[in-house]
Amino acid sequence: MTALDIRQKAWSAALIVLFFVAWELFCLMTGMSDLVLPRPSQVFVTLFERFPVLWPHIIQTLATTMFGFVLGVALGVVLGAFIGVSKTAYDTAYPLLIGFSSIPKVAVVPIFVLWFGSGTVPAVLTALSICFFPIVVNIATGLATTEPELEDVLKALGASKFDILWNVGLPRTMPFFFASLKVAISYAFVGAVLSETVASNRGIGNVMMTASSNFNVPLVFAGLFVLAGLGVALYVVFSLIEGQVTGWATRKNDVIAT
Amino acid sequence: MRMQANSEFSGEPVPSGSAPIAVELSDASVTFGRGARAVPALSTTTLRIADGEFVALVGPSGCGKSTILRLVSGLVQPSTGVVIVGGREVAARAMRVGMAFQNPTMLPWMTIERNIMLPLKIVEPFRSQFRRLRKSQFRDKANALLEQVGLKGFGGRFPWQLSGGMLQRANLCRALIHEPRLLLLDEPFGALDQFTREELWSILQGLWMTHKPTVLLVTHDLREAGFLASRICVMSARPGRILDDSHVGFARPRTVAMTFEPDFVALNQKLRAMIVDARSAVQEGAV
Numbered sequence: 001m002t003a004l005d006i007r008q009k010a011w012s013a014a015l016i017v018l019f020f021v022a023w024e025l026f027c028l029m030t031g032m033s034d035l036v037l038p039r040p041s042q043v044f045v046t047l048f049e050r051f052p053v054l055w056p057h058i059i060q061t062l063a064t065t066m067f068g069f070v071l072g073v074a075l076g077v078v079l080g081a082f083i084g085v086s087k088t089a090y091d092t093a094y095p096l097l098i099g100f101s102s103i104p105k106v107a108v109v110p111i112f113v114l115w116f117g118s119g120t121v122p123a124v125l126t127a128l129s130i131c132f133f134p135i136v137v138n139i140a141t142g143l144a145t146t147e148p149e150l151e152d153v154l155k156a157l158g159a160s161k162f163d164i165l166w167n168v169g170l171p172r173t174m175p176f177f178f179a180s181l182k183v184a185i186s187y188a189f190v191g192a193v194l195s196e197t198v199a200s201n202r203g204i205g206n207v208m209m210t211a212s213s214n215f216n217v218p219l220v221f222a223g224l225f226v227l228a229g230l231g232v233a234l235y236v237v238f239s240l241i242e243g244q245v246t247g248w249a250t251r252k253n254d255v256i257a258t
Numbered sequence: 259m260r261m262q263a264n265s266e267f268s269g270e271p272v273p274s275g276s277a278p279i280a281v282e283l284s285d286a287s288v289t290f291g292r293g294a295r296a297v298p299a300l301s302t303t304t305l306r307i308a309d310g311e312f313v314a315l316v317g318p319s320g321c322g323k324s325t326i327l328r329l330v331s332g333l334v335q336p337s338t339g340v341v342i343v344g345g346r347e348v349a350a351r352a353m354r355v356g357m358a359f360q361n362p363t364m365l366p367w368m369t370i371e372r373n374i375m376l377p378l379k380i381v382e383p384f385r386s387q388f389r390r391l392r393k394s395q396f397r398d399k400a401n402a403l404l405e406q407v408g409l410k411g412f413g414g415r416f417p418w419q420l421s422g423g424m425l426q427r428a429n430l431c432r433a434l435i436h437e438p439r440l441l442l443l444d445e446p447f448g449a450l451d452q453f454t455r456e457e458l459w460s461i462l463q464g465l466w467m468t469h470k471p472t473v474l475l476v477t478h479d480l481r482e483a484g485f486l487a488s489r490i491c492v493m494s495a496r497p498g499r500i501l502d503d504s505h506v507g508f509a510r511p512r513t514v515a516m517t518f519e520p521d522f523v524a525l526n527q528k529l530r531a532m533i534v535d536a537r538s539a540v541q542e543g544a545v
Contacts, residue, residue, distance in 0.1 A: 147361065147363045149359040150365075152328075152359070153357045153358075153363065153433075154376075154377075154380060155331075155332075155333055156332065156333060156355045156357045156442070157377050157380045157436070158380065163380055168365065171365065171367050172367075
């Protein structure tokens with residue numbers, strides 16, 4: 001890590017601290033009621049005190065997110081590979097996929113509840129339905145952008161469609177795939193919390209709904225902080241995996257001169 | 259104006275009569291599309307290439323040179339006529355073909371060495387051996403080829419670490435790793451600067467002289483054709499047909515200096531005149 005990187009990171013951290021300090025000062029100076037906007041210090045205290053109660057809900061939210069995410073990835077990879085292999089399939093299926101993806105997923109939750117009752121199942125399904133789309137698009141695009149010349153070289157060698165898919169197509173989609181995982185995990189998380197908020201008696205989303213109806217505003221904000229923390233953590237984990245697996249796609253500057 | 263086919267050119271003729279025929283196009287033509295939108299790409303063409311011959315195809319752009327290459331490789335089926343490669347009808351695959359294009363298309367996630375070894379993962383008998391024990395033997399083979407093209411020690415690099423000329427050398431290695439009997443080259447040096455190109459001519463000549471595959475080279479560069487080929491076919495504008503078929507008998511190994519000698523320049527002039535004719539014929543026809 002260079003000195004420049006470290007300075008960049010220091011500035012980012014400073015901005016976050018500054019944000020909370022400004023918020024705290026704003027509340028203190030305006031004498032803001034904690035029923036409207038609690039001070040961050042209050043929120044952190046609440047978070048710490050109520051953590052044992054929050055913990056099972058955190059686990060619940062994480063579990064539904066991951067479950068929906070894994071199913072979404074599996075479905076997305078299969079669909080994406082299917083669509084990406086053939087140009088015709090790509091063009092044919094694309095409008096339907098766009099149509100499906102543009103439905104606001106809040107609107108789907110009541111239907112899932114109607115079918116499966118409230119609780120974990122609709123949360124998983126919402127997470128799945130919201131996160132599989134970026135995977136499909138990225139896998140399909142990665143496969144569709146294989147260089148025709150290379151395909152010719154391999155075909156002339158007698159390579160089967162599967163040989164080309166295995167040796168060229170799939171590895172080529174990896175950077176697209178991992179980039180989409182990063183997006184998809186965030187989406188899945190949003191989907192799970194959304195569904196918990198609307199129809200569940202467990203999970204962080206539900207904790208926040210209950211707390212807000214009891215006017216326990218610091219707890220609502222504590223829930224928000226937990227969500228932010230989890231969201232960032234998931235994003236970081238998948239960014240790290242992406243960097244490990246597809247380092248070749250991010251070019252470095254040590255190119256050898258001619 | 260129709261050129262006389264099979265005219266002999268300066269120097270000793272290549273003994274093509276004795277070697278077996280490696281590639282044979284008999285009255286082969288190619289038309290893309292159907293009905294009103296049909297585009298003729300290649301007129302009825304007959305072409306025989308002997309085993310171990312180095313044939314260059316030159317002609318105006320879009321004249322169907324690449325189509326011949328794709329016919330021979332089996333990527334395109336002839337609309338009429340037959341294409342026989344290695345004694346079988348369009349079964350180039352059975353004969354082990356090596357191909358290289360202008361774009362080196364190295365896979366960015368593999369080292370040069372592994373890129374070069376890619377054909378071995380696909381072509382039998384290497385394919386089944388690859389899974390078993392011979393990986394290190396294959397690696398030696400790749401590195402021996404790399405050494406031959408002047409890329410010794412670059413096997414562990416990634417494609418983006420190499421210049422265009424280096425990638426094109428690696429591309430030649432990939433086309434040769436599975437010991438093809440037929441090498442198909444489609445303007446392999448088209449994107450390179452002149453000095454790199456001349457250097458690669460010598461390398462390709464060296465590779466051809468050691469491995470002796472049959473080579474079919476498509477090029478726009480007449481000096482390149484004269485330097486490398488033992489036979490040059492000039493094609494007409496689209497839909498292409500072969501206007502002229504000359505043997506090039508300059509002694510090997512040929513040198514870049516040789517390309518400035520009178521005999522060579524005369525050959526160049528002759529080829530150039532034919533292509534200019536072929537081009538203007540189309541333009542008149544279009545008016």
